[in-house]
Amino acid sequence: MKALTRTIFSFLLVAAATGITAQTTDSIKTDRHRWENIIEEMSDYEEMSDGYRENMYDELCALESHPLNINTAEREDLERIPFLTEQQIMDIVEYKDRFGRMESLGELMMIGSLDYFRRRLLECFIVAGESRKKGFPSLKEIAKRGKHNLMISAKVPLYDREGDKHGDDGEESGYMGYKYRHTLRYSFTCGDYLKAGITGGQDAGEPFFADRNKWGYDHYSYYLLVRNLGIVKTLALGSFKISTGMGLVMNSNFALGKIMTLSSLGRNNNGIKANASRSDGYYLEGAAVTIEPLRHLYVTAFASYRKMDGTLKGDSAVSSIYTNGYHRTMKEMQKKHVLGVTTLGGNVKYRTGRITLGITGVHTSLDKRLSPNTKTLYKRNYMQGYDFWNIGADYSYASRKISFMGETATCNNGALATINNLSVNMMEKIDLVALQRFYSCRYTTFYGNSFSDGGSVQNESGVYLGMNYRPTRNLTMNIFTDFAYFPWARYQVSASSRSSDNMISATLNQGKWIVTGRYRLKLREKDNDDKTQLIIQQQHKARLAATYNPSEAISITTQGDYTCNKYKKKDSGWMISENVALKKEKLKLNAYFAYFNTSGSGAMIYAYERGMLYEYSFPAYYGEGIRYSLMASLKITKDLMTTVKASTTDYFDRNSISSGLQEIKSSAITDLEMQIRWSF
Numbered sequence: 258m259k260a261l262t263r264t265i266f267s268f269l270l271v272a273a274a275t276g277i278t279a280q281t282t283d284s285i286k287t288d289r290h291r292w293e294n295i296i297e298e299m300s301d302y303e304e305m306s307d308g309y310r311e312n313m314y315d316e317l318c319a320l321e322s323h324p325l326n327i328n329t330a331e332r333e334d335l336e337r338i339p340f341l342t343e344q345q346i347m348d349i350v351e352y353k354d355r356f357g358r359m360e361s362l363g364e365l366m367m368i369g370s371l372d373y374f375r376r377r378l379l380e381c382f383i384v385a386g387e388s389r390k391k392g393f394p395s396l397k398e399i400a401k402r403g404k405h406n407l408m409i410s411a412k413v414p415l416y417d418r419e420g421d422k423h424g425d426d427g428e429e430s431g432y433m434g435y436k437y438r439h440t441l442r443y444s445f446t447c448g449d450y451l452k453a454g455i456t457g458g459q460d461a462g463e464p465f466f467a468d469r470n471k472w473g474y475d476h477y478s479y480y481l482l483v484r485n486l487g488i489v490k491t492l493a494l495g496s497f498k499i500s501t502g503m504g505l506v507m508n509s510n511f512a513l514g515k516i517m518t519l520s521s522l523g524r525n526n527n528g529i530k531a532n533a534s535r536s537d538g539y540y541l542e543g544a545a546v547t548i549e550p551l552r553h554l555y556v557t558a559f560a561s562y563r564k565m566d567g568t569l570k571g572d573s574a575v576s577s578i579y580t581n582g583y584h585r586t587m588k589e590m591q592k593k594h595v596l597g598v599t600t601l602g603g604n605v606k607y608r609t610g611r612i613t614l615g616i617t618g619v620h621t622s623l624d625k626r627l628s629p630n631t632k633t634l635y636k637r638n639y640m641q642g643y644d645f646w647n648i649g650a651d652y653s654y655a656s657r658k659i660s661f662m663g664e665t666a667t668c669n670n671g672a673l674a675t676i677n678n679l680s681v682n683m684m685e686k687i688d689l690v691a692l693q694r695f696y697s698c699r700y701t702t703f704y705g706n707s708f709s710d711g712g713s714v715q716n717e718s719g720v721y722l723g724m725n726y727r728p729t730r731n732l733t734m735n736i737f738t739d740f741a742y743f744p745w746a747r748y749q750v751s752a753s754s755r756s757s758d759n760m761i762s763a764t765l766n767q768g769k770w771i772v773t774g775r776y777r778l779k780l781r782e783k784d785n786d787d788k789t790q791l792i793i794q795q796q797h798k799a800r801l802a803a804t805y806n807p808s809e810a811i812s813i814t815t816q817g818d819y820t821c822n823k824y825k826k827k828d829s830g831w832m833i834s835e836n837v838a839l840k841k842e843k844l845k846l847n848a849y850f851a852y853f854n855t856s857g858s859g860a861m862i863y864a865y866e867r868g869m870l871y872e873y874s875f876p877a878y879y880g881e882g883i884r885y886s887l888m889a890s891l892k893i894t895k896d897l898m899t900t901v902k903a904s905t906t907d908y909f910d911r912n913s914i915s916s917g918l919q920e921i922k923s924s925a926i927t928d929l930e931m932q933i934r935w936s937f
Contacts (some may be wrong), residue, residue: 263500266433275348277461280739281812284554285563285644286543289505292850294927295541298665299598300511301369302689303853305853307907309850312773312831313339313379314871315532315533315534315536315871316337316339316510317339317382318871319531319533320338320381320382321382321870322406322444322870322871322932323382323446323452323545324381324382324383324384324604325337325338325384325449325776325825326355326383326384326385326386326387326448326449326574327349327353327359327362327383327384327385327386328359328385328386328387328845329448330359330383330449331350331353331384331385331485332347332350333490333491333528334449334484334501335349335350335640336524336526336527336888337526337528337530338379338383339517339521339526340369340375340378340517340520340521340562340816341375341379341478341521341524342524342660342680343456343524343653343662344370344653344657344660344682345368345371345375346369346524346653347370347610347657348368348369348370348371348657349368351795352364352367352368354410354929355728357372358385358387359385359584361385361387361427362376362379362380362383362384364385365379367730370587371764372727372733372762372817373537373730374733376802378739378816380467380780383917385524385657389936393450393483393485393486393487394447394448394451395633396451397698398447399447399450399451400485402448402678403445403446403447403451403595404445404447404448404936404937405443405444405445405935405936406442406443406444406445406446406934406935406936407442407443407934407935407936408441408442408870408871408933408934408935409439409440409441409442409928409932409933410439410440410442410869410871410872410873410931410932410934411437411438411439411440411931411932412437412438412439412461412928412929412930413929413930413931414437414461414926414927414928414929415436415868415926415927415928415929416434416921416923416926416927417436417917418436418462418584418915418918418920418921419431419917419918419919419921419922420432420462420585420917420918420919421435421436421462422456422788425696430443430918431586431918432461432462432585432586432918433462433463433464433467433468433585433586433587433590434459434463434465434467434585435460435462435465435713435764436461436462437461438459438460438461438569438873439459440456440457440458440459440535440902441455441456441457441474442454442455442456442457442533442871443455443456443497444533448470448802448819449481449484450483450484450485450486451481451482451483452481452482452531453480453481453482453729454479454480454531454533455477455478455479455480456475456477456478456479456533456534456535456730457473457474457476457477457535458475458476458477458478458535458536458582458647459474459475460469460475460478460583460584460585461473461477461585462585462586463583463584463585464584464590464933467802468590469584469590469593470584475582475584476535476582478495478496478532478534478535478540478773479495480489480494480495480496480497480527480531480532480533481493481494481495481531482497482530488548488549488550488556489546490527490547490548490549491528491545491546491547492544492545492546492547493529493530493531493542493544493545493546494533495531495532495539495542496533496540496541496542496755496847497529497530497531497532497540497541497542497544498510498529498530498541498557499528499530499541499544499545499557499559500525500526500528500530500648501527501529501557501604501615501617501651501842502525502570502604502617502651502664502666503525503607503651503662503663503674503676503678503707503708504525504649504664504703504705504706504707504708504714505620505647505662505664505665505666505676505705505707505714506617506619506647506649506664506666506702506704506705507602507604507617507619507647507704507705507706507850508525508557508704508706508707509538509539509540509541509706510526510530510706513707514708515721515723515737515739515758515760515861516735516760518678518690518723518737519537519690519735519737520691520722520723522611524662525662525707526752527557528547529545529546529557535861535871536580536582537566537580537581537582538580538582539706540563541559541561541563541887542561542562542563543559543561543562543563543600543601544559544560544640545558545559545560546558546559546575553607553608553609553726554605554606554607555604555605555606555607555608556603556604556605556606557604557606558602558603559600559602559603560599560600560601561598561599561600561601562597562599562600562860563597563598564594564596564597564598565578565579565580565594565595565596565597565598566578566580566584566592566594566909567579567591567592567593567596567597567625568592569592569657570628572745573625573626574625574626574627574628575595575623575626575628576626576628576629576630577629577885578596578627579592579921585918586656586918595624595625596623596624596625597624597625598621598622598623598624598703599621599622599624600619600620600621600622600703600704601619601620602617602618602619602620603617603618604616604617604618609628610770611655611656612653612654613652613653613654613662614650614652614784615650615651615652615833616648616650616651617647617649617650617651617666617741618645618646618647618648619646619648619703619704620644620645620646621645621646621703621704622644622645623642623643623644625643626641626642626643627640627641627642627643627872628641629641630737630743630775632750634746635745635746635747635748635751636720637700637745637746637752638698638715638716638745639701640701640702641910644669645669645702645703646668646669647665647666647667647668647669647702647703647705648664648666649666649674650665650666651663651664651665652664652925657682658682659679659680659681659682659686660678660679660680660681661677661679661680661790662678663675663677663678664676664707665675666700666702666705666707667700667702668700668702668716670699670701672697672700673675673695673697674694674695674697674699674701674702674714674715675683675694675695675704676692676693676694676695676707676708677692677693677694678690678692678693679692680690683875686726686728687724687725687726688725688729689722689723689724690721690722690723690724690734691720691721691722691723692708692721692722692723693719693720694707694708694709694717694718694719695717695718695723696709696713696716696717696718696756697715697716698715698716698744698745699807700714700715701715702715704713708721710739710741710756710758711741711742711743711747712760714887716743716744716747717741717743718741718742719739719740719742719744719776720739720740721737721738721739721740722737722738722739722789722934723735723736723738724736724737725735728874731765731766732764732765732766732768733761733763733764734761734763734764735760735761735762735763736760736761736762737758737759737760737888738757738758738759738760739757739758739759740755740756740759741755741756741758741811742754743755743756743817746829749783749784750782750784750791751784752791754782754783754791755781755782756779756780756781756782757779757780758777758778758779758884759777759778759779759782760775760776760777760778761775761776762774762775762776762796763775769805769807770803770804771803771804771806771807772801772802772803772804773798773801773802773803773931774800774801774802775798775800775801775802776797776798776799777796777797777798778786778795778796778797779794779795779798780795781794781796781798781924782794783792783823785825786825788800792824794822794823794824795820795822795824796819796820796821796822796823797820797821797822798818798819798820799816799818799819800816800817800819801816801817802815802817803815803816809839809840810836810839810840810841811837811838811839812836812837813835813836813837813838814834814835814836814837815833815835816834816835816836817831817832817833817834818831818832818833818834818862818864819831820855820860820861821860822860822863824859826855826857826859828855828857828858828859828860829855829856829860830853830854830855830856830860830862830879831853831854831855831862832851832852832853832855832862832865833851833852833855834849834850834852834884835849835850835851835866836848836849843891843892843893844889844890844891844892845891846888846889846890847887847888847889848885848886848887848888849866849884849886849887849888849904850883850884850885851864851878851883851885852883853878853879853880853881853882853883853884854881855878855879855880855881857879858879860879861877861878861879862877862878862879862908863875863876863877863878864876864877864878864884866886866904867888868883868888868902869888869890869902869932870900870932872932875923876906878906878909880908880909880911882906882907882908882909882910883886883906883907883909884904884905884906884907885904885905886901886903886904887902887904888900888902888903888906889901890899890904896935896936897932897934897935897936898933898935899931899932899933899934900929900930900932900933900934901929901930901931901932902930903927903929903930904928904930905926905928906924906925906926907924907925908925909924910926912924912925913925914926
């Protein structure tokens with residue numbers, strides 16, 4: 258209780274310190290259920306780490322909180338929206354050049370390449386504002402037009418884990434902090450020109466104003482981002498993320514998965530971005546700048562030094578690097594910030610209307626030797642040493658019908674990696690995309706992150722084919738197939754192996770109904786019990802969902818999921834869920850109920866659950882039980898909003914949940930989440 262009181266008191270101090278008087282012209286946006294469907298689809302099917310999922314979610318949340326003004330946004334600004342294709346971006350720019358200022362977002366219907374789905378999504382991230390004179394605003398304008406946003410979030414579990422019972426006495430067997438999770442976010446924005454802020458994050462079980470967290474939160478992210486200041490296109494100070502080319506050399510942001518590749522036709526999300534995430538992943542800390550010294554020529558340079566977590570191996574080496582950010586026990590705390598990482602790099606890009614050519618170089622230096630256990634076969638080619646460098650060339654061509662982009666890179670040991678993507682628009686109803694990649698098993702990169710089936714830019718070659726088909730105005734079909742070959746051993750695979758991934762989905766928009774059906778089959782070779790031969794793991798996933806919108810204020814979604822996993826043994830299961838959203842003036846309610854029943858953990862069902870802004874939730878369920886939650890958001894004033902969510906998971910087949918320090922001696926768990934947002 259004492260720790261909780263201290264936390265609340267700290268929140269109030271920060272809120273008081275940021276109490277600057279200002280005016281706002283916009284109210285807080287609240288309607289997020291449309292774009293959250295992107296997260297729901299990708300989270301269910303993409304094999305990406307939680308850190309990259311959170312990065313994608315945070316970026317979309319930031320765009321929603323600070324939408325782009327379509328009338329002042331340039332091509333580089335529109336490229337920050339991940340689901341737009343290269344053709345759609347070009348068409349928006351050409352439309353503005355031809356017709357001038359958009360009076361309303363309804364004019365998006367005049368852009369032929371924007372289908373109904375993307376137009377609805379764009380409404381969450383852009384506004385049709387004033388066409389102000391180009392140029393960076395003065396300090397007086399910044400003070401007048403700037404907006405402050407303060408957000409406080411907290412999660413209170415109404416149960417105790419085994420680790421929570423030992424936290425107060427400092428025993429090594431328990432957690433060092435209290436069981437509450439909380440986050441503080443403050444940001445200041447001035448249109449698309451200026452963004453500054455700080456984020457503090459604390460996970461459950463981590464010490465607060467104690468031990469190595471003497472400054473309060475376990476993790477801080479602070480940033481300043483400036484855009485369109487003369488020849489300076491983008492300037493970032495503090496924590497930032499950067500992506501170039503197709504991500505083979507530098508991509509500290511999220512990578513395109515197979516569904517997003519089909520949606521954006523392979524366009525990568527490049528540029529410098531502020532890191533406002535609470536995730537302790539592969540962001541950079543220092544400075545980055547992009548300038549345009551000559552027309553069509555863009556030069557980017559960045560420098561970073563930050564501390565990362567790792568497992569010490571003696572006094573001068575680490576065996577592995579950790580990015581989950583957990584520091585709850587003494588053992589986890591001993592891994593905190595033991596490795597110093599210095600990164601220097603740059604990119605030179607020449608871009609005309611249709612052609613882009615670029616080159617990227619990055620050098621990373623560690624203050625301790627990275628020394629993984631290479632005696633393990635699948636780790637034989639992991640990164641080793643103190644210094645690493647990569648250099649790559651990227652290239653692209655885009656027209657109304659054809660788009661081609663790619664990147665080829667090498668590293669300090671001379672190994673190669675290449676990825677190339679071709680997309681074609683046919684008859685306005687069909688989009689075809691083909692993607693080829695080859696990543697040598699010896700290619701290593703510290704910050705590279707690109708399209709892959711195996712989860713890394715190493716030890717993989719493959720071909721991806723996809724199609725978007727719109728047979729009628731209301732019906733959309735998406736199909737892809739991906740074949741991959743892994744020449745070297747991998748985790749749970751002691752020899753060369755293959756995999757195939759196939760999906761077909763259809764979405765029907767008919768009046769007040771939206772009906773979606775999807776089936777995915779993944780085949781992957783893995784070791785048998787004796788590791789004497791490879792056997793095929795079969796994963797089947799299917800979904801049928803129907804959303805009924807009787808009015809703008811009500812949305813009802815019924816969804817059924819099925820999964821089957823055949824590997825050594827067969828596990829299968831299903832889940833049915835109901836989500837009801839009600840929006841009326843200042844109040845928004847969301848009720849969720851689900852029943853799940855699976856034969857084992859091999860048939861886990863992952864289900865994205867709508868939550869509060871920046872609070873990402875993607876739980877997994879197996880066994881038998883129910884999940885239900887109720888969330889309410891209330892606009893107290895035009896600029897003040899509060900959200901409360903209560904959720905419970907009740908298992909029918911067990912008397913305890915999880916194991917080790919996470920074990921809960923109960924068949925049900927209930928969490929209470931709270932968030933308050935103030936824009937002034």
